[in-house]
Amino acid sequence: MELVMVAIAGHHAAFHFRATPAHGPTREVIDTMTFDDQAMITSMQAYAS
Structure with missing residues (x-):
């Protein structure tokens, strides 16, 4: 896993990762x-290519 970018705005954040497994295609997440x-996560959504 490689952290590509983090964007934070108010109570929202987005994290862009690149997953490169030993076997298989690289995926963008x-x-x-x-x-x-209180900085506790109230919702989370994940998107993958």
Whole structure:
């Protein structure tokens, strides 16, 4: 796993990863998260190519 980019805006964050397994194709993954006022994750969504 390689962290490509992190974007943070208010209570939201997006993380772009590149997953390169030993066998198989490289995949691009984006995780998005929403945080509450105590910085606890309240929602998470993952997208993969």
